[in-house]
Amino acid sequence: MSLLGNITTGRDNRPPRLMIYGQEGVGKSTFGANAPAPIFVQTEDGLGEIDCAKFPLAKSLVEVVEELQALRDEAHDYKSVVVDSLDWLERLIFDEVCREYGVRSIEKADGGFGKGYTHAIVHWRRILSLLDDLRNKRNMAVILLAHAKVERFEDPESSAYDRYTPRLHKNAASLISEWADAVMFATKRFRVQKENAGFSGERGIAAPIGAGGGDRILRTNCGPACMAKNRYNLPEEIALSWQSFIDAYGGSAK
Template sequence: MNITTGRIPKAQKVVLYGVEGIGKSTFASQFPDPLFIDTEDSTLHMDVKRFDKPTSWTMLLQQVEYVKINRPCQTLVIDTIDWAEEICKKHLMAANGWNAIDAEGYGKKFVALAKEMGTLLDKLSEVIDVGINVVVTAHAMLRKKEEPDEMGAYDRYELKLEKKTAPIVKEWSDNVLFANYKTTIITDSKTESKKATGGQRMMYTTHRPSWDAKNRWQLPDELPFDYSQIAQAFEVATAGVGQPLVTEAPQPFPSPVDDVPLPEPQPDFSPDQRGEIPPVVPQGLADLMRNDGVSYEEIMQVIYVGGFMPQDTPAENVPIDLWNYLASNWASALGLLKTQIRNF
């Protein structure tokens, strides 16, 4: 048995949520060497590293897997997780033929949603395990909190997620930070009239009846909303953790004056070289095809060999439900392609 004492540095799981427009994305961009999975185009005005915007649930999970395997950053940012949840909803609706995610059937759809979101959190934990921090941003929403009769009900800020999803995100995180504008009410002593003033951006780090928050860095309950306020605590918690992989820099081709023959160009078999993906293929599926090097001709062979449509059916006659089914079951489609089509 091994017994240790003292602090053990590790990569951190941070949830940062706040009201609209307060600067969540900018705050997240100040964590060490961030790479964004931008689900809502909130970083287009920022000079940051980002993946292509995920257009399907499968694509989003693949991006997280890429970070785990290749370690291209020190911090992975999901911006925002409530928009990621919307992508997850569309995935489940397409895969199950649902018109909506609602409480029908004793809430089984919400249970399925929470389970699928749990899959994302599990993958993010695997990113943590290889020493990469994960920052998850979210919008805030006011929700009525019902207490026993003697206490009544009141409004409180929570993550803008479904009721079964929000708790597992909070439980998964090491730190939940809430950002809001602090407003001071001034009362005129003569007229008893009240006026709101201030509007300073603040960050709240501990739970209160009016909001969810927690932290394991021993932060003050209330801080100005600025990364410098948590930088030292974050560095202490992660000291020596999360260095990106160092790869050998590509060597330049020899100069022609060296009289050394240049290497023969190799053919490029990416989808763009083997044929453009026509617009009839939905964007989400087209993105998955590009990510995995699947051409338009190959995806049509998946449809034919898989028995979904007769041979030589034009793409224009493929129903949208079938395109969505392929995107939702992309791993199976790739398996069919690799075992029964590319091996021919």
């Protein structure tokens, strides 16, 4: 059969692969809990107030791998897998690399010089391969949650500035960002207003916009404030909810 016979056209209708990152308490886990029939793979203990299906808290990378393999190989009705969170999963990966090389710090693995972080990527690739199996073989949406950090960004076209990025080593952050269909920054909408600071003049303070401490949103495209991307032609901002994402995703196909 000619290779030309394998050519396909049209939109890929497989479930999405999402990474949502943001500050603590913004609503990332709630986003995942509202996905279709979700099951959480827990690497941190933060789901006590959320009614959801979840595996026991994983204390090793082996446990995480076994849970993903069970979702791939055993019968179940779950339609989404939520990994909560990536930065705590990274700690388990570092622990595994340290165990493999008989050292106590990732910095010392395989003689140091950053080699430990390179070996960690091997484990990340295995995790992403299992998640792809869940998406392709079990038709499950994949939602990866992570915390945020502020990182200096050296922009070759302008001056350097700070922006939010996932709280991961740069090697892992780059790999997962390339793999995901969308990387979205979860935050609250604020405005900066001035107040009188006495002899010091005026100062700016951040004030939330919206009820309940500020509207919770997802930023979907890269900008000076955060690292983000999507393959769906989403609006620059959408509400931080699964339904808002699905509405925007569906609208982008029109």
